[in-house]
Structure formats: C-alpha cells, structure tokens
Amino acid sequence: MIRKTRLYTPGPTPLLPAAQFAMAAADMHHRTPEFRALFQKVLAQLKVFVGTKNDVLLLACSGTGAMESSVSNLTSPGDKVLVLTAGKFGERWTGLAKAFNLAPEVVSAPYGQTFDLAAVRAALKPEHKVVYMQATETSTAVCHDVQAVARIRDEVAPDTLLVVDGITGLGTTYFDVDGWGIDVLIGGSQKAVMIPPGLAYLSMSDRAWAAMETSRNPRYYFDLRKERKNAAAGESAYTPAVALVAGLGAALDYIAGQAGGDLEKGRIALIDNAQVNAEATRAGLTVLGFKLFAPTAPAAAATAVAVPEGMDSGVVVRALKAKFALVAANGQGEMKGKIFRVAHLGFFDYLDTVALLGAMEHIARDTLGLPVQFGQAVAAAQEVYAKAAKE
Ligand SMILES: *Cc1c(COP(=O)(O)O)cnc(C)c1O
Numbered sequence: 001m002i003r004k005t006r007l008y009t010p011g012p013t014p015l016l017p018a019a020q021f022a023m024a025a026a027d028m029h030h031r032t033p034e035f036r037a038l039f040q041k042v043l044a045q046l047k048v049f050v051g052t053k054n055d056v057l058l059l060a061c062s063g064t065g066a067m068e069s070s071v072s073n074l075t076s077p078g079d080k081v082l083v084l085t086a087g088k089f090g091e092r093w094t095g096l097a098k099a100f101n102l103a104p105e106v107v108s109a110p111y112g113q114t115f116d117l118a119a120v121r122a123a124l125k126p127e128h129k130v131v132y133m134q135a136t137e138t139s140t141a142v143c144h145d146v147q148a149v150a151r152i153r154d155e156v157a158p159d160t161l162l163v164v165d166g167i168t169g170l171g172t173t174y175f176d177v178d179g180w181g182i183d184v185l186i187g188g189s190q191k192a193v194m195i196p197p198g199l200a201y202l203s204m205s206d207r208a209w210a211a212m213e214t215s216r217n218p219r220y221y222f223d224l225r226k227e228r229k230n231a232a233a234g235e236s237a238y239t240p241a242v243a244l245v246a247g248l249g250a251a252l253d254y255i256a257g258q259a260g261g262d263l264e265k266g267r268i269a270l271i272d273n274a275q276v277n278a279e280a281t282r283a284g285l286t287v288l289g290f291k292l293f294a295p296t297a298p299a300a301a302a303t304a305v306a307v308p309e310g311m312d313s314g315v316v317v318r319a320l321k322a323k324f325a326l327v328a329a330n331g332q333g334e335m336k337g338k339i340f341r342v343a344h345l346g347f348f349d350y351l352d353t354v355a356l357l358g359a360m361e362h363i364a365r366d367t368l369g370l371p372v373q374f375g376q377a378v379a380a381a382q383e384v385y386a387k388a389a390k391e
Contacts, residue, residue, distance in 0.1 A: 003325035008356060010138045010168055010302035010329060010343035016194035018254055019247035023195070026246035035242065036234030042245055043231060045252040046201050048263040049193075050170065050185060052177035054203045057227045058248075060241040063167040063188030066200035068096055069222035070163045070184045071132075074208060076216040077101040079129040082160075084108075084115050084149065088139035088332045089165060093132040100217060111140050111335060112304070114297040117148050126157040129211075133162075135169025135185075139332045141304035141341055142294045143173065150180040161208055167191055167200075168301035171267070172274040172345045183208040191301075192270065194254070194347040195247040204228075270346075272388075274300040277344040277353045280384040284357040284377030288364045293339045301345045304331075306338060311368065313340040319367040324359045350385050357381050 007014050028034050039058075046056040059066055071093075075081065079102050083093045086109035097104035107123045109115040124131060131153060136143050146164055153162050163184040166175065170185070171192025177185055182205070189199035204224065212225055226237045252263060259265035278300040282292055285305055293304035307313045313330055317340050320326040331339040342356060357377040365372040 005325045006327065006352075006355070008326060008328050008342040008348075008352075010141075010191070010341055010345060011188065012190040012197055013192070013194065013343055013346040014348065015196065016247075016251050016254055016347050019195045019250040022250035023243040023247040026243040028242060030240050030242055031235065035240075035245075038249060039231075039236070039240065039245060040234045042249045042252065045249065045256075045263060047203075049252055049255070049267055050177060050187065050201070050203045051175060051264070051267065052182075052185070052203045054178065054205050055209075055228060055231070056201055056203045057224060057231060058236070058240070058245065059200045059202070059222070059227065060198065060236070060238070060244075061200050061222075062190075062197055063165070063186065063200050064092065065222065066186045066188070066202045067092065067165055069224055070186065070202065071096045071100050071102070072217045072219050072222055073215055073224045074161060074163070074184070074211045075100060075102055075129055076214070078103060080105065080125070080127050082107065082124055082128045082131040084120060084131065084133040084144070086113060086115055086140060086142055086144070087111055087134070087137035089134050089137055089167075093165070097132070112142065112294045114142050114144050117145065117152065120149060121152050121156060124152060124156045124160065126159060128157055128160045130161045130163050131157075133164055135164050135166040135173050135175070136299035136301045138168045138299075138302060138341075139335065140294055140339075141299045141302045143169075143297050143299040143301075145297075146173075146175065146182065147180050150182065154181065161205075161211060168299070168345055171270050172278075172299065172301040174268075174271060177203060181205070189244055189248060192274075192346045193248055194251045195244055198241050199244045199248060271300070273349065274344045276385065276388040277348055277350060278303055279388075280350070280353050280381035281342065281344065281356065283380040283384050284353075285360060287376050287380040288360060288372055289370050290364075293335075302329075302341050302343045304339045304341045307340070308368075312337045315367060316340050316363055319363045320359060323362065326356070326359055353381055354378055
C-alpha cells in the first residue's frame, strides 16, 4: 500500500495548491508597482476576512511576533494588564507581559476549560490598560467567549483595550470585531489561511492607534506606526515576505470563490465548514470510546482528545503516522502524552474528516484494542454532515 502524507495539525495546516503556485511564481521586487498592487489587494481582502473597518497590518513574523507587537506598542513599563489564560497560548501573554515589565494580573481556568465569566468581571478594573485573551486556545482546543468578555469590558472598564489572539479563532469562529469593540485581533498565516508559516496579520482600532502614541516602550522592527504609514502607500517598512503575500492573496481568492466570489460570504462558509467538521469529529471519536478533553467549550479550530487513563497519546500520534502518514499533534507541555489534537481549520473539508475517522477506527481497534466496529465513527460523522447539509 502507498501512503499520502496528510497534515492534521492545528498549524501548520495543509497548503492550498493555488497558493503554492502563486508562491512559486512570486518572482518580484517589493518596491515596484506590481508588488504594491498585490500588497494593497491583500490588505483590502484581509479587512474583509477579519470582518472589520479597522486597519489591518501584515507582518513578516510568526503569530507570536504580532502578539509581542500588541504588547510593546500598547503599553508602558509598570502598566497593569489583565491576562485571561487557560492553556499554553494564554501563558504566552503572561510571559510577554512580564518581558515588557508590565504588571499582569491573571484569571485562569484549568486546561480543557474556559474561564468563569464572573471571575473575569470581578478581576477586570478600569486601571487595566489592556485585557489579553485567546479566541480559541489551541493547546487545549477550547473556545473562549470573546463577545461576553467584550461586554464585561464595556460595562466595567470601557477604556480598557481588548486584544484577542485569534490565530486559530479567525476562520473558525464568528466575530463582530467592530460591533463588539475588539481593539486588536491577531491572525497567522499557517492556520486558517492555508499557507505556510511566516506571516502574521492584525486589526487595530482607533483606540489602539491612540494608545501607541503614549507608549514608552522601545520599538523598532515592530513599530506598528511605521507599518501603517507604509501600508497606506502599498508598501511594508522592511522587506516583506513577498511569496507568502502572493500565496495569501491566492488563498483569499479561493475562500471568496467558495461563495461565488464574495469574500465575506466565503469567510462564513469557511467558519461553518470548521464548525461542522469539528462537530462530526467529536461525534465520531466519542462513538469510538474516546473522551473529549474540552467537552464544555469545544473549539472548531481543533479537537483535543483524551486517551484512556494509563495510555500514552503518543501511541495514537505515532500509529497514525506509521500506518497512514497522517500527522496529528500531541499535547503541549504537561498535556503531552495525555491528549492528541486534530485540526479543522483552513483547507480541510468533510471528506478529510471522514478519512481521519476511518483511520481512527483502525487505530482504536488494532492499536488500542478497543471494541470497535468498522464504520461506527464514519457513520456518526455522516449523520452530523447530513443534518448540517439539510439546514
Ligand atoms: C499557532 C498559535 C500561535 C502562534 O504561534 P507561532 O508559533 O508564533 O505562529 C499563537 N496563538 C495561538 C492560539 C496559536 O494557535
């Protein structure tokens, strides 16, 4: 039997062929009319993809670079900020805040859960310059309620900026960026937009721009004011990741093409797709006897699955790779060995979910010795799909 490599990791995600061709063909200099036209087109598309009237900037860095820029540009040493954390990426906000000598206060939830909104309400104070959170915590596959946090902010601390790491939330979760007042929303290229790592993008509200003017932090590469000025002229401050920008344009064209050329509708189709595939995956794996790691607030970006007590999740990850060349993700940090994760964000369709569940039936039966009947998980997923397709 031959095997095809299939990525099911929540970043990097599978590459869109049209984006790969666009990247291979992107043989151009960045201070030219050709590139300026491309860059301006992609920035305009990104606004629609993020769903905002705010400026969207594109940076040559991984997602964490944009996270760092939203700390260095919006705060000053000693500022109080609130961090909402329930996993490895939430902890990254705390680490960044400390690196810039802020005074972070933390509301946390156990891995696999989302935070208690009453605790958020009790902790948030007008003296907090910023509240930092994830939309979806990829390390545990939990979805946080950004809208509820935005409402609490409006009621308790209306001047506090809301910065959301939407790196796996974008393209998998519904946001009303301007309606809810999300001041900064961050995305990354290796997640829902179907291209390799190396680009981050972020939307910036007028309030966020104003905060940058009073920040006392040193900034150079990540001086977002400089990026904004250059973006207005169709350029980036430094050499952009030209090929990735071309790939991103092709990917956003593809997403628009899924809805007759309407990118706004295409974005919704992409989100619906992730939601249905996540639900189908949860249904299929539950039937096989697996326990969901985040049953109360599951993300559509990825599904985290606990293996039975005494078992090592690495066994599942390794068996998927060895038997089917299927690449799933182990748990991060102390969750390693306890859970495995599979993604639904970006270039995954329903048939990818069927393939994953078919493979998992083999692994569950032959590797883990669970009492599995072939077809069980696939049938459960088909029921979810059939119901969603009717609606
Ligand atoms: C992938 C990811 C990041 C960014 O990580 P990089 O390795 O810097 O791209 C940040 N937050 C979340 C929630 C993620 O899933």
